[in-house]
Amino acid sequence: MAKPSPDVPAMSASQKVGLTVVLLLVLLGGLAPVAFDLDPYTISSQLRAEPGVSKGSGPLLGTDDLGRDVFSRLAYGARSSVSIGVFVVTVSGALGIFLGLMAGVNGGWIDTVVMQVIDVVMTVPSILLAIVVASLLGSGLATAMAAATTVALPGFVRIVRSVAALEMKKQYIQAARTGGSSTFQILWDEVLPNCWAPIIAQATLGFGDAILNVAALGFLGLGAKPPIAEWGAMLADARPFIESNPHLMVLPGVCLMTTVFGFSLLGDTLQQQLNPKGGSRR
């Protein structure tokens, strides 16, 4: 995701681990369904996981309570997660860049209004905010993603705004303006390039958070609807079988944890490298 540039030091060990996890996720979600001809949806009464006959015969990781292949569902869950992350980060990033630039460059009342609204949004705990959005728009994967986008937005706005406000005071902006550049040109050519480094770090962290938030909503029944394979919803489905078939509950959680772990490892180290003064994430 991050382009290595000459001034970025070599990758640290934790960064390699993070990158590996991210690549594995993309491989699992992107290639596994194609390579192995997986089928996460077919219900089979013969293969249904019952106490004692879950693992062993047949499918790699066994089947769930409806006889669906667990490995296929995990792989399609990875696919859902990647799409969720890409969507949430792209939309909240684009909106955040727009609002952050507006606030940081113009200052004045636009800045005040945008930042006050962002402060209020940040005050409401993210899961509660997500629940509000999901309960207004009706539950489903799309609304869960919209909710996660709302939750992710403030981070981007704040970062872009602080960098933009700082850059606008510098002399080279003045020089560009004197040279006849329009405000849009200044934004695009001068201010935005300075924002990319922190945006990339924030996007990496946001990717993991987005997957986690959508999974939490899925777990509450406000996210992905059956039969969509999504890790949070899979966890909720597995709850009644915690005694008889614990692997149904353990496996999606392991996937979820590893993914979030990878992204936060990568994001944290990126943040430290790209912005040594900035400190850690929260």
Added chain:
Amino acid sequence: MFKLGSLCTALVGVTVIAFFVIRMAPGDPVMMRIGERGADPQQYSEAFHRLGLDRPLIQQYAVFVSHAVHGDFGISVASGREVASELLDRWPATIELGLAALLVALFVGIPAGTVAAVRRGTFLDQVLTAASLVGSSTPSFWLGLLLILVFSVTLNLAPVSGRLDTAFDVAKVTGFMTVDTLLPASRAQYGLLAFYSALRHLLLPTLTIAAIPIAVFSRLTRASMVEVLSEDYIRAARAWGLPATRILWVHALRNALLPVITVLGLYFLNVAVAGAILTEMIFGWPGIGSYIVSSINARDYPVIQGSIVVVGTLVVLTNAVVDALCRLADPRLR
């Protein structure tokens, strides 16, 4: 005190969000109140007027806020009881769980971070750092299920749901189970058995909520402690001959904790609310969190609205208090 302005804006924001929850909710607000069936046009327009829906929006908002300030959030569609009293009933359970989690997070996280800072670079430090990294990426709802699997299903050490064994019938006085079971009435009847039962029920949900804050607090404490330990006044204290443990746990920790406290307010509340919602649902804990979830599934909008106002206000006020405390503790911020 110039923070007062943004405090007010935040409170207005919370009430506006809550106000629009009902306005934007799918379905007709009048039909929701008077029942879906058998509403003739006259009844409908009467209810329309009674609910104030014919007034300007800003006036409706003002009425909503003045009701909310008086603790009136309307009637729950599902139970027919007042939302405020429903929330009051469930409040102690959530507070009890949140406080327990906060205590555990502080008493595990801060010492762990301090030890890691003192032994930085050693194996112990690496183990603690790795543990905090893994801990902070574990989804709380999954951790809750794992704890149930290990401690309840496999080891049979802790109960899966509720706040107290059904065998005990403890009178509700404060609503805090750990307090009510220690009151004379309960002591006379059950001795300490009811109290132990309450503690056992509290154990797994507390750990579920506390896990991520433990990780975050220990990371923060470690970072800030490493910085403080290299300061001149610590060296001076050493040269003065003060005992090392006293320097560490009194002089260094006091200053190292400031940045931790700053984060504590917003961060812990955020985690606790999220944790409360997910964790209470997993453990069948009868608090605000599980109430919110069930009212969303029941589309009980007055309850959702009331919960947003109450929880949002609490978060905003706590932040203001934490902010004020930090200014008091650190003169540089003033």
